[in-house]
Amino acid sequence: MSALETALAAWRAALGEEHVVTEPEALKAAETATFATTQRIPAILRPASTAEVQACLRIAQEHRVPVYPVSAGRNWGYGSRVPPKDGSVLMELGRMNRILAHDEKLAYLTVEPGVTFRQAHAWLRAQGSQLFITSIGGSPDASMVGNALERGDGRGPHADIFQHVCALEVVLPTGERVETGLARFPGARAAPVFRWGVGPSLDGLFSQSSLGVVTRMTFWLARKQPYFREFFCAVDEEAQLWERLDRLQELALDGTLRSSFFFWNDLKALSVMQQYPYAATLGRTPLPGWLLDQFREGFGRWAISGALHAPDEELGAVLERRLAAALEGVPRPLQFAPPPPDGESPFQGVPTDINLAMAYWRKRTPKPEDAHPDRDRCGFIWCSVAVPFTGEEAQRAVGLADRIPRMFGFEPNLALLALSPRCLYLVVALAFDRDKRGEDERALACYRALARELSTAGYYPTRLGLQSAEDALPTGDDSPALLRRLKQAVDPSGILAPERYVPGFPGEAPEQSSEMQK
Template sequence: MSETEGKTPAEVLEAALAAWREALGEAHVILEPEALEAAQTATFATTQRIPAILRPADTVQVQACLRIAQAHGVPVYPVSGGRNWGYGSRVPSGDGSVLLDLGRMNRVLEHDEQLAYLTVEPGVTFRQAHAWLREKNSSTFITTIGGSPDASLVGNALERGDGRGPNADIFQHVCALEVVLPTGEVVRTGHARFPGAHAAPVFRWGLGPVLDGLFSQSSLGVVTRMTFWLSRKQPYLREFFCAVNDDAHLWSAVDRLQALALDGTLKGSFFFWNDLKAFSVTQQYPYASVGRTPLPDWARDQFREGFGRWAISGALSAPDAEIGALLERRLAAALDGAFQGVPTEANLAMTYWRKRTPQPEAPDPDRDRCGFIWCSVAVPFTSAHAKRGVEIADRVPRLFGLEPNLALLAHSPRCLYLVTALAYDRDVRGEDARAQACYRALTQELAQAGYFLTRAGLQAQELSPPVPDATTELVRTLKTVLDPWGILAPERSEN
């Protein structure tokens, strides 16, 4: 770090910027105030400042960026699509971090139709991947997400996001990561580290310790390549929807559908939505008829007349109609009465729930000062646990004048995600602080009940509960070894 000796912080940054300009080209080291301001804006209050944005074109340039950062002691924070709305968008975890924007790295590198995989760079979005597979007339598809179609495949997988349909646990269905360490060195996981290994894109474990998980929800490296396992389109596809007006029936349905997921009748993800979540997707807050917040019970009751207290939705797929009909009968008995990879912006309507202006044709919750925070916790897939978690998530937002927008996502046959969306208007004075206080109270009460976060965005910093074993110390040790100067995403929580 001799290059920093005797220099002021401003001189250190300027020296690093000069080196980055040489490595990337003048046009890809961005200092314009408007661009920096946009990158510093999220769907909740943040204070971090970004001095510059770097836009590398390939892995070699990412290596150069990190080596320069290390030489000058200037922290960098990597983002892929920058659409991590509700968790911090593209705002760095630490103040003064230069944004390493991987959006230019948007190539589809490899596709195999028979083995059903797609290898991409971090700038490839769900919308782009869908269009690319459609253009190839592929019979395969990649799962979609509830967030923006312009979100990064790699970024979502690394944050362990959840999808719709098959392979909903996205990170469980990836392999062959290429990672640039903070030192600028490159590692490849699984068999990808062996030159010419034919099984690299189809065999996750490789030989020896499995490293993939080290780079998920962490600041231990920058992923520049990843292989996704695709699903095959099924000839038989039927979406289902069931309205539930009685809570007792809902909890009974949770157990019955869990049994169908475990025996393979329901192979993909499915969802339990409460009325407020459905309300916020179909329209904005009814200020004209209500006039105040939070939403009164009578307005909620009016919407329920066409929806119910809860709705259960998902899809059945099968290789032929005969098997599909059998699955339908099993599902109908259990219930008493966009699942093939097409990305959609429908769920983004939730972020505009409390805004008084209409959602624009090209939604951007950061730009439009939508207030939005996700709280997602893992819950065992039983009615008892689902009921207990929902009772907490339904009660706490009301204490802070927010609507309890709730969903239970069938993440696997054994685990549900209980997802609470806190939607508000950042243009209303004091709402940022109120929403943050609500998030803190909600996560703390859920944790006390034994339900812990699955994703921790910027809003969760310093909220991680104490860990009594050696996990935290082990992660710190790995961070020190892999990032000796602490230049990659400093202050990111990795508990």
């Protein structure tokens, strides 16, 4: 038998026949992303415990069969479930979906990688908890652990998600098990509340990484506040936006704005509210200016949105006045939404799939109730870069991000995400119809031109995807060599997620380093 056939027999013995999937239909679905891919998956493994993950990786090492781990597999816009390397066996961790620990006073939740944002919210609500986990702009059925490991972003005071996790349990490619922070010490009572532990901190090694499979993680939660208000402000002119952006940065730095807030352009908002108006344009793309002008009459050119949190109404009123002063001079008034019942809001942990509508923007068929962009052949690619939090830097980066998609016939769907007082994420979405001939190729060419222009200007990615396989990110240090040495130490046969994050391993190092999205 071949090495793969021998490994499959061993995996069936370890997991059970039904949890080693080789049916063509299931494999084809796993090989599909929101842009063109050619990789083939020979099998899908579905372990249900850390011990089974260890067994899977030991078998992979013994027979030198590459394995690619995913949690929920909803990494839409970055590659979904598709491995970077052809012939990699997919290891799905969705059966590992237990909530392992919860502490209301110390505000934490410990979960396995199959636990989704929807599941965690429902569980906390059933407990009558006043705590919440950050909600994300992606699917509510995405994995909390998977999103955190990708250093994803969300809404609320813990929007930079990986900054608020600790106590990882990790299975190395050899099958060895390690725990980070104090969790490695027997009976360590502060393991879920103290991130660093003793000695070098290992957590970051397993984020955007191919060095191990995370099988447990503790999330620090936020507490619902007595005063909570969502706000919205429309901006008609970009010149007004950059000045207000600087003012809001000051409010984030002094603690007035403790939660994430966002700047959306008109095209992003329109793509959430409706699909492309093919009837009005007689089937032509991209969207003509006169139609966009009609939408701007109600929305503006950009919108600023977020939420204020405070322990009482008195302090909340102070925050409202400070926010209003920062936005003074904008022709359209600052608006505050009424308090939601029970504090239930996306800014306080309620998951929503409303943003998935963006993936269907250019589709000619209606978005179904159970949206699934891979299944529905939506064309969608993300490009996200880090930008210093100043009006001048934001204006420069947005200028590039606005121009490049137009050159390729796409609408520039743009957002600036304020997740910290010092750095913005500029997030660009390319939406297209995979059923239209040539769109896959044109979208990938657009992405590569956009990524190249932004990095040349000094704006580098916050995360990368499978679409970034040909990207070359030059480094000015010896970090690529260090990564290869780490990979050699923990994965001597190179079986875990090969060709992701550690270019040139095994084998000769390329001249320039490149990364690939988990």
